[in-house]
Amino acid sequence: MLTFLGISMVVVFTYLIMTKKLSPVNALTIVPIIFAIIGGFGSKLGEMMLEGLKVVAPSAALLLFAILFFGILIDAGLFDPLIKKMLQIVKGDPVKIAIGTAILASTVALDGDGTTTHMITISAMLPLYLRLGMNPLILAIISLLSLSVMSGMTPWGGPATRAITSLGLDANEFFIPLLPTMLGGLLTIIGIAYVLGRKERQRLGVIDIEYKRNHAGELPELAAAYEVAQTESLKRPKLIWINLLLTITVMVVLVMGVIPVPVLFLVGFVLASMINYPNIEQQKERLLAHAGNALTVVTLVFAAGIFTGIFSGTKMVDAIANSLVAIIPDSLGSFFPVVVALTSMPFTFVLSNDAYYFGVLPILAEAGAAYGVDPVEIARASILGQPVHFLSPLVASTLLLVGMVKTDIGELQRYGFKWAIICSLSITIIAILTGAITVL
Structure with a gap:
């Protein structure tokens, strides 16, 4: 009964999100409540939901202050x-x-926001691509892959945050072992960029472009495109080194794990706002400017807490996992993290991240536990298919991307699938070699 109820809940939840009948926040909240009542757990709903909120609270705080920190x-x-x-x-x-x-x-994608990454990258580079006659799809796929790796693995990025939240993991424990994989992913993307650039060099050659500099010594034709994404009055060029030192310090402390990550980014955000915008009114303006994005994500995380709290509290996850374990050949048990990594490519392409990480991942984690696999390894494995996921029409930032380079999603998919699969396979191999995921 619990197995049927749990699978039905995941199917209904996935359907409602994919067909946009309900928003992710609404579906994450309403669907589990209805199914819990159907299963006879109505009297325990409040307790289960509160427990779920307690689990996701650190992730919500982390996301909130990380978005504000990088936004500033x-x-x-x-x-x-x-x-x-x-x-x-x-x-x-x-x-x-x-x-x-x-x-x-890759640098801009560190803020974890796909919209910002594509806006800055495409705005800065597209005029140059068009001037040389380079294929804009190269720009699009490189930006997409960079976002998928940097945003996919950082604990304040969407996929990793969902994985951490869904399984109630510690952000540091999840992230630190993935650093070599992230670096390897970055090198893979640079390698793909080299191959694509070399093909264009063979087609077009090296084109000598002369730009007349303005009185400030800048290249106005190119720089102007980037200026669109920024407001001149907000910039603090005299504080560049202080901001860089602050960013490096935050990253070092993050890696060292000296203080909890949410607290770290709270302190980082406060310092960044005080240093760059000492006027209280300016600080309020910057907070409000990024509040919409931060509030949307944090609300989603808390709604996910409701879903995971009910999913776990009713033991639906346990029932489904036991059924799943029963049909998985024992020979695959020792390779379960690799199985999760490989299947995450098609799963996350056809499912939204919300549906996969809040609906499917807990089931996979419970199944892996039966083979002695740590849930944190399942979480790490689950984000290795993100390069393929970002080609999905379910990804809002990808729809923005195709609009900016004036193409359509089908064209981008036809051009980019090969490179996305290569990138996913590459980071999976690196994760195995570096011990981020293990083969028992």
Whole structure:
């Protein structure tokens, strides 16, 4: 009975999200409540939901302050010198332009927001691609893959946050072992960028472009595109080194695990806002500017707490996992994290991240536990298919991306599937070799 009820709940939840009958927040809250009542758990609903909220509270705080922290630094122009210098260096060489795109997109994607990543990367680089006659799909797929790795693995990015929240994991324990995999993923993307850029170099050659500099020594034609994504009055060029030092310090403390990650980003956000915008009114304006994005994500996390609290409290997860274990051949038990990594590619392509991480992942984690696999390894394995996921039409930032490069989702998928699969397989192999996921 519990197995049937749990599977039905996941199916209904997935259907409602994929068909957009309900928003993710509404579906995460209403669907489990209805199924819990049907299963006769109405008297325990409050207790289960509160327990779920307690589990996700640290992840919600982490997301809130990480979004605000990186938002302040982007507003202040921390990445401006890197972008402008890159535009000057790459000039007319398609290989340099493609690699520069990968470095730029990966850097900006550290804030975990797909919309910001694509807006800055495409705005900065598209004029250069069009000027040289390079295929804009190269720009699109490099930006997409960079986002999938950097946002997919960082604990404040969407996929990792969902995995951590869904299984009630510690962010540091999840993230630190993935650092070599993230680095390997970045190198893979740079390698893909090199291959794509080399093909364009063979087709177009190296084009010598001369730009007349303005009185400030800038390249106005290229820099202007990036200026669209930024408000000049918010930038703090004189504080660039202080902001860089603050960012490095936060990252070092994060890796060392000296203090809880949510507290770290709270302190980082407070310092960043005080340093760059000492006026209280300015601080309020910056907070309000990023509040919409932060509130949307945090609300989603708390709604996920309701879903996971009921899913676990009713023991539906246990029942489904036991049924799943019964049909999985014992020979695959020792390779279960690898199975999760490989199946995450098709699963996350046809399912939204919400449906996969809140509906499917808990089941996989329970099944893995039967084979002695730590849930944190299942969580790490589950994000390795994100390069393929980001080609899905279910991803809002990808729809923005195709609009910015003036193509359609089908064209991007046809061009990018091969590279996305290569990227996913590459980071899966690296994760195995570095011990992020293990084969028992």
